[in-house]
Amino acid sequence: MTEPLLRVTNLTKSFAGRRVLSGVSFEVAPGEVLGLVGESGSGKSTTARCVARLTEPDAGQVVLGGRDVLAAGRRELRVLRRDMQMVFQDPYASLNPRMTVAALIEEPLAVHGLEPDRRLRRKRAADLLETVGLSAEHLDRHPRSFSGGQRQRISIARALAVRPRLLICDEPVSSLDVSVQAQVLNLLRDLRQRLDLSILFIAHDLAVVYYLCDRVAVMEQGTLVEIGTRAEVYGNPRHPYTRSLLDAVPVPDPTDRGSRP
Amino acid sequence: MTSTLLAVRDLRASYPGPSGPVEVVHGVDLDLARGEKLALVGESGSGKSVTARAILRLDPDATLSGRVELDGADLLALPTRRMRAIRGARVGLVFQDPLAALNPVMTIGWQITQPLVIRGVPKKIARRRGVDLLARLGVRDAERRFDDYPHQFSGGMRQRVVIAIAVIAEPDLLIADEPTTALDVRVQARVLELLHELTGERDMAVLLITHDLGIVAGFADRAVVMRHGRAVETGSVEDIYHRPRHEYTKALLAAVPRIGGDPTRPLITIKEGER
Numbered sequence: 001m002t003e004p005l006l007r008v009t010n011l012t013k014s015f016a017g018r019r020v021l022s023g024v025s026f027e028v029a030p031g032e033v034l035g036l037v038g039e040s041g042s043g044k045s046t047t048a049r050c051v052a053r054l055t056e057p058d059a060g061q062v063v064l065g066g067r068d069v070l071a072a073g074r075r076e077l078r079v080l081r082r083d084m085q086m087v088f089q090d091p092y093a094s095l096n097p098r099m100t101v102a103a104l105i106e107e108p109l110a111v112h113g114l115e116p117d118r119r120l121r122r123k124r125a126a127d128l129l130e131t132v133g134l135s136a137e138h139l140d141r142h143p144r145s146f147s148g149g150q151r152q153r154i155s156i157a158r159a160l161a162v163r164p165r166l167l168i169c170d171e172p173v174s175s176l177d178v179s180v181q182a183q184v185l186n187l188l189r190d191l192r193q194r195l196d197l198s199i200l201f202i203a204h205d206l207a208v209v210y211y212l213c214d215r216v217a218v219m220e221q222g223t224l225v226e227i228g229t230r231a232e233v234y235g236n237p238r239h240p241y242t243r244s245l246l247d248a249v250p251v252p253d254p255t256d257r258g259s260r261p
Numbered sequence: 262m263t264s265t266l267l268a269v270r271d272l273r274a275s276y277p278g279p280s281g282p283v284e285v286v287h288g289v290d291l292d293l294a295r296g297e298k299l300a301l302v303g304e305s306g307s308g309k310s311v312t313a314r315a316i317l318r319l320d321p322d323a324t325l326s327g328r329v330e331l332d333g334a335d336l337l338a339l340p341t342r343r344m345r346a347i348r349g350a351r352v353g354l355v356f357q358d359p360l361a362a363l364n365p366v367m368t369i370g371w372q373i374t375q376p377l378v379i380r381g382v383p384k385k386i387a388r389r390r391g392v393d394l395l396a397r398l399g400v401r402d403a404e405r406r407f408d409d410y411p412h413q414f415s416g417g418m419r420q421r422v423v424i425a426i427a428v429i430a431e432p433d434l435l436i437a438d439e440p441t442t443a444l445d446v447r448v449q450a451r452v453l454e455l456l457h458e459l460t461g462e463r464d465m466a467v468l469l470i471t472h473d474l475g476i477v478a479g480f481a482d483r484a485v486v487m488r489h490g491r492a493v494e495t496g497s498v499e500d501i502y503h504r505p506r507h508e509y510t511k512a513l514l515a516a517v518p519r520i521g522g523d524p525t526r527p528l529i530t531i532k533e534g535e536r
Binding site: 039040177178179181182183185186189190204205206207208210211212230234244245246247248249250251252253254255256257 | 304305416417445446447449450453472473474475476477478479480498499502503512513514516517518519520521522524527528529530531
C-alpha cells in the first residue's frame with residue numbers, strides 16, 4: 001500500500017453551534033480520484049474547504065504529502081497550497097472579470113514566486129491554455145468573452161499553473177450544459193492521467209462521479225456514511241442512505257422507469 | 262386517443278434588440294393531450310423557456326406570432342384580462358427560482374390556499390387540502406409548518422410550496438420550467454412522482470421544461486428536443502432515446518454520463534462551435 005497523498009482524520013466543524021462535520025476521515029492515494037457525494041447540507045463542500053483550509057475546522061487532522069495542513073503557519077500554508085489547488089462551481093464568480101486570461105493564469109505563478117521571468121510566465125500560461133484545450137490566442141481576452149465551459153477550463157488552467165499534486169474540485173461541472181459538462185469531464189480525466197494528479201471531486205450528481213472517480217465517499221448530515229471503490233458503492237451499496245440516493249437518480253433510459261408504481 | 266388540450270403551431274417569439282427585433286423562437290409546433298406529460302428538452306439558449314413563456318404570454322416585450330390553442334381557444338388572440346384568468350385557473354406555473362415566486366410577508370399556508378379561497382372554497386377545507394398536498398410533497402410536519410413564512414423554509418421546501426400553489430386548484434395544464442433543478446435527487450424523485458400521480462388522478466397535462474435527459478426519460482411520455490430556437494425532433498421518449506433521428510439528439514444522449522456505463526471511454530462531446 002502506497003502512502004496516501006492526503007489523509008483526513010476526524011474532521012469536525014460547527015457553525016453557530018450547529019454540527020456540520022462529525023469525525024470525517026478518508027484518504028486519497030497519489031493519482032487517485034475520490035468522489036465526495038451527498039445532498040445539500042451534507043457537509044461535502046465544508047469538508048473540501050477544511051481540507052484546503054479555506055475554513056478552519058474545530059478538530060481533526062489534514063495531512064498532505066506528510067505535512068500537517070492544519071498546524072501550518074501562514075508561510076508554510078502558502079507552500080502547501082502549491083500542492084493543492086481548488087476549482088469552484090461557478091466560473092462566472094471565480095474569475096476576476098477585470099483580469100485578462102494571461103493575468104489570471106500567471107497570478108498564481110507570481111504569488112508563489114515560481115516563474116520570475118515575465119516572458120517565461122506568459123509562455124507557461126500559453127502552454128497551460130493548450131493543456132486545457134484552449135490556445136495562446138485567448139491570452140489577452142477577458143473572462144466575459146468566454147462561455148461557461150471555457151471559463152471552467154481557464155479556472156482549471158489557473159489551478160494547474162503551480163503544478164499541484166491535488167486538485168480539489170467543488171461541483172466543477174454542475175452549472176454547465178450537458179455537452180459542455182462532457183468536455184470538462186473528459187478534460188479532467190485526461191489531465192489526471194497525463195499529470196498523475198489526485199483529485200478530490202465534490203459533486204451531487206452520482207452519474208458524473210461514477211464516470212470520473214476511482215473511489216466514492218458518501219456523506220449524510222456531516223458524517224461519512226460509506227466509502228469504497230466505484231464498483232462497491234454503485235454495485236453493492238451497504239448504507240441505506242447510499243441506496244436511497246442511487247434509487248432516486250434519474251436514469252436516461254425510458255425502459256428503466258424503476259421506482260415508478 | 263385522448264383529446265388535445267394544447268396545440269401550438271408555428272410559434273415565433275421576438276424580443277427587441279439594439280438593431281430591431283431579434284427572433285429567438287423560430288416556428289415551434291407541439292401538441293399536448295389531456296393527462297399527457299410532454300418534455301421540452303434542450304441546453305441553455307435552446308429557446309425552451311422562451312417557448313414556455315410565449316405559450317402563456319408572460320413577457321410583455323415579446324412579439325409573438327403563430328397559434329397557441331388551449332381547448333380550441335387561441336391564447337395569442339385573447340384580451341389581456343382573459344389571458345390572466347386562464348393563467349390562474351386553467352394553467353398552473355412553476356419556475357426554477359422559488360424565492361421570486363413567493364410573497365415573503367404571507368404565510369406558506371395563506372399562499373397555498375389562495376387559489377382555492379379566491380374560487381370560494383371554505384378556508385377550512387382549503388387548509389385541509391393544502392396540508393395534505395404539502396405532506397404528499399414530502400414536507401414533514403406539514404400541519405405545523407403551514408403557518409410558517411417563506412424565510413423559515415429551505416430552498417427545496419420553498420420549491421415544493423410553489424408546486425403546491427400551482428397544482429392545488431387542479432389546473433388542466435401545468436407548465437413547469439426546471440422545477441426540480443435546485444432540489445436534491447431524493448426530493449426531486451418525490452416531486453416528479455407526485456406530478457406523475459396528479460396527471461393520473463386529475464387528468465392534468467404537464468409541459469416540463471428541462472435540460473436533464475434523465476428526468477425526461479423517467480417522467481415524460483413524449484419529448485420535444487430544442488436547439489437554437491427550433492424543435493429539432495419530436496417523438497415518444499422511447500423513440501427519442503432508442504431511435505433518435507437527429508444528429509443533435511444523438512450527440513446530446515451520448516454526452517450524458519451514465520451509472521453502469523463504461524467509465525474508461527470518453528464521453529462524446531458536441532463541438533463548441535456547433536452548439
